[in-house]
Amino acid sequence: MSEETHVPVPYRTFILIWVALLILTGITVAVSRVDVGALNIWVALGVASIKSSLVIFFFMHLKQESILFKIGLLTMLVILAIFVGMTFLDILYR
Amino acid sequence: MSESTTYTGFWQESPRPGILGWLLSTDHKRIGIMYLTCIISLFIVGAILGLAIRLELIAPGETIMGAQTYNATFTVHGIIMIFMFLIPSIPAAFGNLLLPIQIGARDVSFPKLNLLSWYCYIVGAILAIIAIFSGGGAPDTGWTFYVPFSTQTTTNVNLAAFAAFMLGFSSILTGINFVTTIHRLRCEGMTWGRLPLFVWTLYATAWIQVLATPMIGITLVLVILERVFGAGLFDAARGGDPILFQHLFWIYSHPAVYIMILPGMGVISEIIPTFARKPLFGYWAMAFSSLGIAFAGSLVWAHHMYASGMSDFAVLIFSFLTFIVAIPSAIKVFNWISTLYKGSIEMAPPMLYALAFIFNFAIGGLGGLALGAAASDIHLHDTYFVVGHFHYVMFGGGGFALFAAMHYWLPKFTGRMYNHKVAVIGWALLFVGFNVTYMTMQAVGVAGMPRRYYDYLPEFTTLNQVATAGSWVMGLGLLIMFVNLWRGMCSGRRVGKNPWGATTLEWEVPSPPPLENFGEEDPVVTKGPYNFKGVVADEY
Amino acid sequence: MSIEHRDDTGARFGMWLFLYTEVILFSGLFILYAMALAKYPAEFSDASHKLNIYFGSINTLVLLTSSLTIALAVSAIQMGRIKQTLILCWITIALALVFLINKYFEWSAEISHGIYPGSEQLAEMGPGITTFFNLYYFTAGLHGLHVFIGGTLIGVVAVMTAKGKVTSDRYTLLENSALYWHLVDLVWIFLFPLYYLLYH
Numbered sequence: 001m002s003e004e005t006h007v008p009v010p011y012r013t014f015i016l017i018w019v020a021l022l023i024l025t026g027i028t029v030a031v032s033r034v035d036v037g038a039l040n041i042w043v044a045l046g047v048a049s050i051k052s053s054l055v056i057f058f059f060m061h062l063k064q065e066s067i068l069f070k071i072g073l074l075t076m077l078v079i080l081a082i083f084v085g086m087t088f089l090d091i092l093y094r
Numbered sequence: 095m096s097e098s099t100t101y102t103g104f105w106q107e108s109p110r111p112g113i114l115g116w117l118l119s120t121d122h123k124r125i126g127i128m129y130l131t132c133i134i135s136l137f138i139v140g141a142i143l144g145l146a147i148r149l150e151l152i153a154p155g156e157t158i159m160g161a162q163t164y165n166a167t168f169t170v171h172g173i174i175m176i177f178m179f180l181i182p183s184i185p186a187a188f189g190n191l192l193l194p195i196q197i198g199a200r201d202v203s204f205p206k207l208n209l210l211s212w213y214c215y216i217v218g219a220i221l222a223i224i225a226i227f228s229g230g231g232a233p234d235t236g237w238t239f240y241v242p243f244s245t246q247t248t249t250n251v252n253l254a255a256f257a258a259f260m261l262g263f264s265s266i267l268t269g270i271n272f273v274t275t276i277h278r279l280r281c282e283g284m285t286w287g288r289l290p291l292f293v294w295t296l297y298a299t300a301w302i303q304v305l306a307t308p309m310i311g312i313t314l315v316l317v318i319l320e321r322v323f324g325a326g327l328f329d330a331a332r333g334g335d336p337i338l339f340q341h342l343f344w345i346y347s348h349p350a351v352y353i354m355i356l357p358g359m360g361v362i363s364e365i366i367p368t369f370a371r372k373p374l375f376g377y378w379a380m381a382f383s384s385l386g387i388a389f390a391g392s393l394v395w396a397h398h399m400y401a402s403g404m405s406d407f408a409v410l411i412f413s414f415l416t417f418i419v420a421i422p423s424a425i426k427v428f429n430w431i432s433t434l435y436k437g438s439i440e441m442a443p444p445m446l447y448a449l450a451f452i453f454n455f456a457i458g459g460l461g462g463l464a465l466g467a468a469a470s471d472i473h474l475h476d477t478y479f480v481v482g483h484f485h486y487v488m489f490g491g492g493g494f495a496l497f498a499a500m501h502y503w504l505p506k507f508t509g510r511m512y513n514h515k516v517a518v519i520g521w522a523l524l525f526v527g528f529n530v531t532y533m534t535m536q537a538v539g540v541a542g543m544p545r546r547y548y549d550y551l552p553e554f555t556t557l558n559q560v561a562t563a564g565s566w567v568m569g570l571g572l573l574i575m576f577v578n579l580w581r582g583m584c585s586g587r588r589v590g591k592n593p594w595g596a597t598t599l600e601w602e603v604p605s606p607p608p609l610e611n612f613g614e615e616d617p618v619v620t621k622g623p624y625n626f627k628g629v630v631a632d633e634y
Numbered sequence: 635m636s637i638e639h640r641d642d643t644g645a646r647f648g649m650w651l652f653l654y655t656e657v658i659l660f661s662g663l664f665i666l667y668a669m670a671l672a673k674y675p676a677e678f679s680d681a682s683h684k685l686n687i688y689f690g691s692i693n694t695l696v697l698l699t700s701s702l703t704i705a706l707a708v709s710a711i712q713m714g715r716i717k718q719t720l721i722l723c724w725i726t727i728a729l730a731l732v733f734l735i736n737k738y739f740e741w742s743a744e745i746s747h748g749i750y751p752g753s754e755q756l757a758e759m760g761p762g763i764t765t766f767f768n769l770y771y772f773t774a775g776l777h778g779l780h781v782f783i784g785g786t787l788i789g790v791v792a793v794m795t796a797k798g799k800v801t802s803d804r805y806t807l808l809e810n811s812a813l814y815w816h817l818v819d820l821v822w823i824f825l826f827p828l829y830y831l832l833y834h
Contacts, residue, residue: 011706018699018702022698044827051823058705059701059702059816060813068647072647075301076657084661086411087665089405089408207648274644274647277644308656308659309658319751325764325772327765327772332765
């Protein structure tokens with residue numbers, strides 16, 4: 001079943017992604033120096049999510065994988081959101 | 095069956111001779127048999143502990159053991175029955191035996207990983223047994239390892255928690271293997287709509303194993319770290335939160351309930367059509383209700399915690415969601431009964447166990463709603479009603495499904511048939527003893543007897559004696575059942591490919607199946623899983 | 635015996651499933667973090683300021699770069715450039731070592747200030763700060779263990795590549811080790827802002 005092997009990703013793409021990741025890291029560090037109240041944590045999480053999407057889709061080749069891999073990841077993220085979100089139902093209303 | 099009187103299939107065919115041929119085997123059937131052997135052995139140990147607990151409760155006060163021994167006994171009974179018996183029982187034993195054959199594959203996707211998962215299981219089981227006899231003595235926390243007690247008790251919690259971690263790892267490896275196998279190795283023509291229901295339930299179970307089990311892993315690691323460092327993560331005085339432990343614990347352990355029951359439902363969905371000689375009613379409803387139970391099961395964990403001090407809002411939400419789980423479960427029960435309707439029913443031993451499953455599961459499931467409703471739970475919480483309820487679902491459901499599976503597939507994997515009359519006697523004793531024991535427990539729980547004590551108030555004496563007497567009948571039934579199966583396996587009459595006249599792929603290969611299941615040619619499937627047209631049972 | 639069955643896509647899918655379990659494993663600690671942050675926002679930013687942001691930032695750069703080198707290694711082996719693959723693997727391992735050495739110095743400094751799980755000095759700083767550092771040590775410790783395992787894994791694959799057992803035609807082992815290494819990076823991408831960068 002080797003029909004689903006990938007085309008090699010050119011070095012250039014990976015290096016560009018790496019540069020983007022470094023820039024985003026710089027942005028997180030910079031934003032953490034500015035007070036935007038409770039928004040800080042959400043900005044930090046937002047930037048981290050963008051960074052992880054880049055890693056997942058390009059470095060981990062998810063872009064090239066079949067729909068099954070993407071649905072699998074989505075399932076895991078939904079379950080994860082349920083675990084975290086529903087625990088807050090207790091903590092925030094106690 | 096004349097030509098194959100000496101045929102023994104995978105029991106003889108192996109690249110290595112002797113015991114190493116088993117211990118180093120990557121054949122899914124051999125691994126399944128190894129799992130089954132260990133699981134049944136540990137079940138017998140757990141059952142003896144259970145009988146000892148019932149014997150202690152035959153009269154108020156100390157009868158055969160004191161408080162500390164009693165605490166250790168019910169803890170070890172729980173750890174063995176949950177982590178070493180129920181969770182691996184059907185998925186790891188019968189899943190391994192059957193999954194590849196039912197989808198027309200020669201083995202699972204990762205055979206070596208499969209063997210590794212068995213070794214994780216064995217290491218976990220051995221560590222747990224060492225934990226009983228070493229260090230500060232057998233753990234006495236209950237199988238739930240609740241903080242703060244579990245971080246303070248001097249008994250051997252560290253090793254027991256690590257053992258449970260290993261068992262969880264074994265369960266994860268099995269889950270990864272099954273999901274991948276079902277996606278990648280279905281034979282030609284085996285579309286998703288032609289998968290046997292047992293495979294569908296294994297698929298749903300495997301996803302739970304993958305996505306929920308790591309949570310118990312980290313929880314147990316944190317208990318160990320707490321005990322080693324005394325960091326105070328769950329200690330309210332030092333900014334921790336003991337209720338968060340319960341959240342993490344039940345995030346896994348509630349879905350784990352479905353790891354125990356879903357494959358059992360799959361077994362029942364195989365047996366009912368075969369002995370009613372009718373296609374299963376509502377195939378897609380059954381398939382999707384399995385996935386529905388798996389998903390809904392991850393939304394309800396905090397219904398174990400109504401009395402913990404959790405927020406009232408959370409109690410409300412989780413209570414509501416708990417009722418949603420009843421829908422896919424009820425779909426299953428209705429579909430089994432609809433399958434029976436106007437079928438030509440044959441009361442063979444597997445069918446009797448399957449019917450007992452439906453009966454017990456219905457009682458246990460409805461009792462679950464009484465516990466899921468926040469108001470009635472406040473009264474029933476931590477009483478014997480809970481003990482009765484979960485034994486109805488876990489033992490009356492999961493356990494009976496395992497026995498049903500053993501009676502159904504024993505001829506397939508040993509090529510021999512057990513004595514049906516003795517099987518029916520064993521079943522009857524087990525069924526009656528079971529209901530006497532646990533129905534009485536539910537009654538004594540409603541009357542207010544709390545669980546987890548070696549002693550009780552004198553007014554509960556009569557009901558406790560009835561329950562203990564029931565446990566003896568149940569023990570006798572188990573004994574008869576195991577002896578009968580063992581004798582059938584060693585010296586029963588030989589049977590052919592298809593003694594029940596069943597339709598899934600495993601009944602088209604010889605009994606016992608050969609190494610790699612199918613001969614030279616891979617199978618090609620052209621019809622659905624429960625098409626009985628032209629299928630007749632072999633004489634035996 | 636039949637011919638050997640080979641399913642590279644299946645092997646990758648299995649690895650992804652395993653990575654899901656790793657994410658859920660870490661999520662247990664992140665749930666505890668989120669709940670404690672909701673309870674002690676001020677104490678958490680105080681505690682965050684006690685961490686050394688330079689160690690954290692350097693380690694972020696190190697891990698991001700190592701993620702790049704291992705991704706490049708996969709491309710290299712796909713194109714049959716074995717020598718480049720090996721060099722990139724060894725660079726990744728070297729970066730993993732740099733990360734762990736950094737971690738060692740960071741932790742030594744903190745422990746010498748009396749900040750570690752169960753210490754009396756930490757207990758005196760109050761409940762919120764104690765929780766922060768307990769979680770910091772357990773999460774970063776578990777992550778460090780994963781760095782160690784991932785580095786070892788890549789080392790094994792590099793040796794197999796050198797021996798010709800991993801080739802441009804058969805490189806699933808390298809791909810899966812790389813996937814594991816990216817997961818280590820992913821965890822750090824969240825760990826870094828949550829522990830080192832909380833604004834006061």
